[in-house]
Amino acid sequence: MAFQPFTSPDGASGGASAGAAERARYVAANPATAASVLRELARHPDRGVRRIVAANPSTPEELLFKLAIEFPRSFLNNPLLSQSLRERPGLIDRLPVRTLVSLLKQPGIPAQLLVQASASPDPQVQLAVLLHPALPASLLALLARCRHSLVAGSAKLHVNAPGSLAIADARSLILASGLVLANPRRAAAVLALAPVPDWLIETFRNQWSASVPISAALAPLLAGSTVAAVRQAVAAAASTETALLVELAQDTDAQVRAVVAAHRRTPETVLQQLAGDSDPLVRQAVAANPATPVVWLERLAADALKAVRLTAIRSGRLPSSKLELLACDGDPAVIKAVVRRLSGATLLLDRLSTHPEAGVRAVVAAHPELSLSFVERLARDPEAAVRAAVAQNPKTPLGCLEQLGREGGQVRLGIARNPRTGEAMLATLASDSRPAVRLAVAAHPATSQAILSRLAADAQAAVRRQAATNPYLPAGLLGQLASDPEAQVRRAVASNLRTDSQTLQHLSYDASFGVRCAVALNAATPEPVLVRLASGGHRRVRRAVTRNPRLLALEQEAAASDLALGRLEALALSPWPQVRRSAATNRRLSTQALLRLLQDPVGYVRTAAAANPNARQFYTGVLRSIASMAIEQLQELALSPWPQVRSAIALHPRLSADLLAQLSTDPEPAVRAAAAANPGLPTRLLEQLAADRSAPVRLSAANNPSLPERLLRQLSSDRRLQAGLAANQRALPFILESEVRNRSYCFERLMLLLHPRMSAQGLALASRSLAWPERWAVASHRRTPEALLQQLVVDSNRLVREAAWANLTARSAARSHL
Structure with missing residues (x-):
């Protein structure tokens, strides 16, 4: 609940007031304010009020710990902290790691707090301690022995640590700092934004996960990995080019060669070479490849190793x-x-x-x-x-x-x-003690209805289920099995084409969505039942309705080129959207029906109607003449039933604000996207379209050069739009920045920080990173503001200091030559 104004510091509440924030600050600063009131004020919408609560010595301890994350400086200035540190040395252990790290990132931390925090086993806390330049050598020696490579390396590179290191050592030390590829799947997407620097390529190759799909663009980069599993993944990728397969066929690892031998795109000449490979795994893979010529398959069938001969035989091509x-x-x-x-x-x-x-x-x-x-x-x-x-x-x-x-x-x-x-023997076997035998009898096409009736009452649910799937089971027994306690039996009844409509309707309300899915897939299910199942409930049931054989048959019929016109017109009025969509693609559909489908409530039906091959004759001529049309004609065409026409109108540079406003609320996303791309669109409308529910519309708005920077920054953080915005030079720095915000220290984040288009805000985010390689990347970056470089010149890490100083010196020299 929101804070209400108070009449006195002891917590007595008064009436609401529009200017309550000022009074709230007064109450929050008063040491006599009750703890219950301070708890309420800690949730106040005004940030200044919450900051004052964090500095109040009367604020309860657990509340202070929470507020310290947002207001670490206020917490450090709280008189309660110094008192607590003196009286309770174990207080530091009670602080959550996130709170403690937030505090340790602040300058001017009490020495007592640093010493106590350095004893923490958490690497994040230890790295936060190492941010401070004034650490004693004894403490650094202790942290240099830490098992965590980044902590130990940070301690050895501290400005107070003994020894000296040249700036040229920075890259090799970064590679030794425990740099990991956190998410290879996301790294593939990041690679489109930030190419891997040459000195990081080896780490990228060797840390790639073989389970992640490899694109054609990524394959050449990863083929040089020293990890065999990665090279295997490259060789197995369907998109791997033939030239790369030829190269990998020479790999020293037999499993890599075996994967090449199994690839469908491997040339015959390479398969011939691999058929004589010394490793049996490779020869087996050649024998299993359908592209292997029969003459080589015959040779492999005579191989000395049994496994290779068996593979050649099982190919079925001998x-x-x-x-x-x-x-x-x-x-x-x-x-x-x-x-x-x-x-x-x-x-x-x-x-x-x-x-x-x-x-x-x-x-x-x-x-x-x-x-x-x-x-x-x-x-x-x-x-x-x-x-x-x-x-x-x-x-x-x-x-x-x-x-x-x-x-x-x-x-x-x-x-x-x-x-x-025969039936007599099946009758005997139906009484067998083994369920597997009775199950086989229940599935037998010659089993009589009398035997099936017995098996429908079997003690084993699997036998009853098999009986329920038999097309010769009496209809009455199907109705009985519809009430079976086992869902697998009821599902078999729901799948049986001989199950009557009343039973199917009953099963459509079954508690098991698997049973309802079976009803949805049954071609005998009445249409009203399908309509009800499609309108709500479990999404898998709704999806099953779309795969019902009757509906699929109607879709195929509606698309048939020789369908009678009367039948086609009827299918264009079907209650099923997928049938209407199929009819909308039929080039024999009448103009009247096509125009009606253009107004269909379902978007994909309208899209199909607009894409009908015969539709072009209605608007092709109009599209050619739009550029020279008068405003009055454009206003008239903005009401066209054809979305292609409305989209072309929306892009016209001479549209009035009213007409653009009309098109920016069009029901078709393609038309709204065209309006969003119009450079003359008023900012108010552009901001509305930047929040559109359709991703293509938002992307179009983001690519409009008139979009305000604050909205472009916001849209750039939407991962669904990032691929479409990657070529946008205005958006790229914001995309890079958003990716940095969403990651902790890892290979991908360092790769982003090294990108020459990283924004100043993104660099500022990393300038106080716990990981010194990130601060070094910021200190080395040509776009880092000089104010940040001045801070990094006094960083606790000597390599960061040297990089920042070198950057400042280079800039000063460049200015002197102007």
């Missing part, structure tokens, strides 16, 4: 003759891979059915081209895995299946999955 040769391979795994891809090789399959390895016989037993006599022989195989494979083979005779049905385990599961299994 000719039958080569596969038949590989069937003589001594490794069972290779033979099994060959059998799975054999076609038209019955004699070879029959021969392999007697292979001594049970795994090979099992794969052969499942092959549909195996001779019937050998199928029957394998049905008597001593290995259960082989008999289970026979049980799944659609060629297995019914007699064999009945005989195998007397067994248990995997064999019965194989029978339940066999498409030839």
Whole structure:
């Protein structure tokens, strides 16, 4: 609640007054003011009142700690502080780190406070202590032994530390200061604003995260990284150029070469070279690449290493003759891979059915081209895995299946999955104790309605769910399963095309959004139910409605070039926006319907109508003649139904303020963006458009040279606009400044501070940074105000001092030569 004026220092409240701020300051400064009143005053909207509360010795301690962040100088001047430091040496430990750092950044800190703060284990506090030039050598020696590299380095570079360092050492010391790439994904965006200085490139390359997508522009920079994982990421990027892939194919790291070998853009000549690589991982990758010529694939199929041979076989591109040769391979795994891809090789399959390895016989037993006599022989195989494979083979005779049905385990599961299994056997299997067998029966296309009725009441939810998806389940049972306690079962009912409309309507209110999504995706769902699901509720349900097969079919129909005109006109009136959008793109749509869709309440429908190929004939001639039109004609055309025409009018340099005001409130973002780009737009309207809900409109306003600097600074901090503003020379310093504001010490922030277009405000922000490399960047910058350089000449860090002094000297010399 806002502060109310007081009649006396003891807290008695009085009536509200417009000039209460002055009285509030008086109350805030009075040591006799009650603690409860001071707490209220600490939230006063007037900054001066809050500052006075921070200096009042009667302000409660916990409140002082909070106010110290905003008003560190007032806190330090508070008589309570010096008294507390004398009486309570442990007070420093009670201060929050943020408060303590804010205090330590102030000049003239009591020596007692510095000594106590230096004992803190927090690196931020230690760095804040090191900001002070008057630290004793004993304290610096202690901090120089800190494990934190930036703290230790700052202590060694302190002006009171022993030894000397040349300014040429600054860059190497920055690289050794624990500089990290905090967010590679954002660093990629920062790179568009601030190119990496040459001396920082190696750090940038080596700290890049391999999990972050790499653009074509970034790939050449990162390809030189000493970290193999980064080079692998470059080689794997879809956008990597062929020339770079050729270079990386020579990499010393086998995994990098393997990634190159798997890339779809790797040239055949390089694949041929890599096919003979000494590392099997590389040869495997070549074998798996669809672009590898068959002649090289055949050579890899004869590789000494089994893994390479298997990869070549599994590619599916080896000719039958080569596969038949590989069937003589001594490794069972290779033979099994060959059998799975054999076609038209019955004699070879029959021969392999007697292979001594049970795994090979099992794969052969499942092959549909195996001779019937050998199928029957394998049905008597001593290995259960082989008999289970026979049980799944659609060629297995019914007699064999009945005989195998007397067994248990995997064999019965194989029978339940066999498409030839009869109803009688399925009825027996439906009572199997294993849920996996009953699940397979529930999914079987030959399972009768009577069996499905039993399985719909199964104790296992997965079996009931599978029964609910079977297209032959009786409709009445679907209605019963719609009330199943398990959401997965109800979802299966909601997905079944045979579920009646009443049940679907009931399920559209289900507590599970997954069930409601299934209703939204069901082509049998009534349109009123879809309309209701699309109008509110969970966003995933609304998205599912847009993917309903019926609506997708309507979209395709509305776009068809041979659609009857009457039907097209009807679809242009559809209640579904996506259908209207599809109709709006049809070049056969009538002018009347097109004009109606230009007024559609949904923006993307209007955009589609304006982009209709036939629309151009209505406004192309008008656009050509706009430049020479009289003001009266422009006013008339500003009411055109075509947004392209209104956009062109909005850019006209001779528009009246009233007409610009009209166009700046147009419902189409493209028209408002055009108005925002007009150099003659009044400042009042430009400021309104700078706050528009549409990002393209705000971007257009930001690029208008008439936009006031304060608004441009504000818009430059919007990351959605920064890519479009990067080329704007007015905006670039503000973009750089906003990025500096949003970051703590890291590689990206240092890169921004080194940018030659960094604003003076951004440099001022970093001039009191805890990290000396940032202060050095400010001290070295050609745009740093001389007043800041004068401060940095007396910085606690010797390299910062030298850089600031060198900068001032160079400027003085430049002025003397003028």
